Amino acid sequence: MPPPSIPDYPAVLASRRAELRAQLAPRLTGVRTLTLEIGCGHGHFLTAYAAAHPDRRCLGLDIANDRIARALRKRDRARLANLDFVHADADDLLSALPEEISLSQVFVLFPDPWPKRRHHKNRLMQPEFLSRLAARCAPNAGLYFRTDYAPYFAEASSVVHEHYDWSLSADTPWPFEHVTVFQARAEAHESLVALRRPGVVSAAG
Numbered sequence: 473m474p475p476p477s478i479p480d481y482p483a484v485l486a487s488r489r490a491e492l493r494a495q496l497a498p499r500l501t502g503v504r505t506l507t508l509e510i511g512c513g514h515g516h517f518l519t520a521y522a523a524a525h526p527d528r529r530c531l532g533l534d535i536a537n538d539r540i541a542r543a544l545r546k547r548d549r550a551r552l553a554n555l556d557f558v559h560a561d562a563d564d565l566l567s568a569l570p571e572e573i574s575l576s577q578v579f580v581l582f583p584d585p586w587p588k589r590r591h592h593k594n595r596l597m598q599p600e601f602l603s604r605l606a607a608r609c610a611p612n613a614g615l616y617f618r619t620d621y622a623p624y625f626a627e628a629s630s631v632v633h634e635h636y637d638w639s640l641s642a643d644t645p646w647p648f649e650h651v652t653v654f655q656a657r658a659e660a661h662e663s664l665v666a667l668r669r670p671g672v673v674s675a676a677g
C-alpha cells in the first residue's frame with residue numbers, strides 16, 4: 473500500500489527507481505554476476521566476504537544512508553575494487569538492477585524481525601518478495617538467511633518451503649562466516665539456505 477501522505481506514489485516510486493537505475497548502471501558496467509547483501513548495515517560481513525572472494529562482484533544495500541556511508545568508508549579503507557554499497561530499498565534495487573546482471577548469492581542477515589503481528593507485513597521474507605528475487609537470480613543461486621528471532625525463522629522457513637521458485641537445501645553449507653553487528657548482540661541464531669530452482673519463475677510480483 474502506498475503511504476497515504478504521498479499523493480502521487482506511483483510517480484514518486486518510478487522516479488526513485490529511475491534515479492537508482494542511473495546511479496547503478498555506470499557502477500556495474502561489465503558485471504554479469506553479482507553477490508548481493510540486503511540490509512547490509514555497516515557492511516562488516518560483505519567487506520570480509522569481498523576480501524575473501526576477489527573474483528566476485530559484491531553489492532550491499534541498506535535503506536539507512538548513514539550505514540551505507542560507513543560501509544563505503546570501510547570499503548575504501550580495505551581498497552576493495554570488487555565491492556560497492558548503495559543506499560536503496562530491496563524492492564527498488566531488484567527493479568533497478570541492470571537487466572544483464574543475475575544474482576548468484578543473496579545474503580539476508582538479521583533482517584528487521586517486526587515482532588508485532590500487525591507489522592508482519594513489513595517482513596522481507598514474503599512470497600511476493602521471493603518471486604521478485606528469484607526473477608533476478610541465476611539458476612541454483614543461493615539465498616542465505618539468518619536471524620536470531622525464532623518466530624521469524626519459522627515463518628521464513630515455511631514461506632521458502634512453499635515457494636515454487638526456491639528449494640530449501642539442508643545439505644548446502646553456509647558459505648562464509650563473519651560475525652555481523654547484530655549477530656554479535658544475539659545469544660543464538662538460526663540459518664537457512666535455499667537454492668533458486670532452475671526453470672520458469674512464478675508470475676507473482
Ligand SMILES: C[S@@+](CC[C@H](N)C(=O)[O-])C[C@H]1O[C@@H](n2cnc3c(N)ncnc32)[C@H](O)[C@@H]1O
Nearest residue numbers: 511513534535536561562581582584652653654
Ligand atoms: C537488524 S539490521 C541488521 C544489519 C546487518 N545485516 C547485521 O546483521 O548487523 C537490519 C538492516 O536492514 C535494513 N533494511 C530494512 N529494510 C530494508 C529494505 N527494505 N531494504 C534494504 N535494507 C533494509 C535496515 O536499515 C538495517 O540496517
